Amino acid sequence: MNWLEFFAMKGYAWYIWGSYGIAILMIAVEIILVIHKRKITLQQLRLIRDADKED
Amino acid sequence: MAINWFKYAAPSTFYGLAGKLVPWFAWPAAILFCVGMYIGFFVAPTDAVQSEAYRIIFIHVPASILSMMIYLIMAGYAALGLIFNTRLSSMMATALAPTGALLAFISLWTGSLWGKPMWGAWWVWDARLTSELILLFLYLGFIALQSSIEDPRRADRAGALLAIVGSVNVPIIYFSVKWWNTLHQGSTVKMSGTSMHIAMQQAMFTMFAAMWLYAIAIALLRVRSIILERERNTQWVTELAEMQQ
Numbered sequence: 351m352n353w354l355e356f357f358a359m360k361g362y363a364w365y366i367w368g369s370y371g372i373a374i375l376m377i378a379v380e381i382i383l384v385i386h387k388r389k390i391t392l393q394q395l396r397l398i399r400d401a402d403k404e405d
Numbered sequence: 406m407a408i409n410w411f412k413y414a415a416p417s418t419f420y421g422l423a424g425k426l427v428p429w430f431a432w433p434a435a436i437l438f439c440v441g442m443y444i445g446f447f448v449a450p451t452d453a454v455q456s457e458a459y460r461i462i463f464i465h466v467p468a469s470i471l472s473m474m475i476y477l478i479m480a481g482y483a484a485l486g487l488i489f490n491t492r493l494s495s496m497m498a499t500a501l502a503p504t505g506a507l508l509a510f511i512s513l514w515t516g517s518l519w520g521k522p523m524w525g526a527w528w529v530w531d532a533r534l535t536s537e538l539i540l541l542f543l544y545l546g547f548i549a550l551q552s553s554i555e556d557p558r559r560a561d562r563a564g565a566l567l568a569i570v571g572s573v574n575v576p577i578i579y580f581s582v583k584w585w586n587t588l589h590q591g592s593t594v595k596m597s598g599t600s601m602h603i604a605m606q607q608a609m610f611t612m613f614a615a616m617w618l619y620a621i622a623i624a625l626l627r628v629r630s631i632i633l634e635r636e637r638n639t640q641w642v643t644e645l646a647e648m649q650q
Contacts, residue, residue: 356446359457365522369461369515370442373468377619380507384626391630392647395637399648 416632417641423625434618441611449604461519467613469512475505480572483565495561500628506544532581533589543571
């Protein structure tokens with residue numbers, strides 16, 4: 351099978367790749383945000399703990 | 406052997422369990438996603454009526470079904486938290502909402518991109534589409550309501566009421582294609598069997614499994630941060646290995 355022909359999807363390329371592209375992109379963003387949130391949360395907790403120690 | 410099921414109802418024990426479980430759901434999800442995409446694009450044949458456009462089904466249907474199921478699970482957890490005052494169930498409800506909203510959005514987005522070439526319209530105010538849009542708004546409303554209330558326990562209760570009342574929308578979405586004359590087609594896969602090609606079914610079910618596993622993995626990962634935030638004043642959080650830096 352020809353790859354150009356495959357990506358053309360018989361004229362439905364924009365619809366199909368637009369669907370999968372945005373879906374995969376948004377899932378990737380969700381994963382990054384959740385991992386980032388964990389890092390930020392741990393960082394904040396450590397900061398609060400260190401601030402409490404100084405008191 | 407007696408298993409103490411309530412052991413993991415405590416945020417402190419569940420935090421560790423969730424951390425151990427995440428890779429067991431995340432990696433199979435990634436693998437099944439690749440397998441599903443492969444079957445969907447290289448094994449499943451071209452549709453006689455819709456040509457290649459039908460391939461959107463492999464993401465559209467699993468995302469739509471999951472957006473409804475996750476809502477019911479979220480409402481169930483929220484209800485448990487409301488009735489039994491179990492903190493962890495409320496945290497699980499909060500952790501599921503963004504993923505449910507994401508899946509509802511993917512359902513609408515892919516549906517729109519499928520509707521344009523097949524129906525000639527990006528959007529129609531059809532019962533199925535409208536009720537799915539309401540589902541997205543219910544998720545967003547739940548998230549907004551919870552984040553607008555500072556006291557987490559009060560936020561849990563307010564969110565729970567919204568989630569429970571909103572769950573009436575899920576059967577409406579599900580039965581909308583039967584109750585009303587809609588543009589959206591009915592279910593192809595029924596209890597009595599299906600007219601779908603076997604490779605199309607395999608691709609759809611593989612993608613469904615992949616997204617299920619993904620939703621569990623991401624919710625577990627998210628709930629860990631929620632547990633940390635809410636339990637920050639407890640002894641066990643300060644003693645965590647990841648806190649010793």
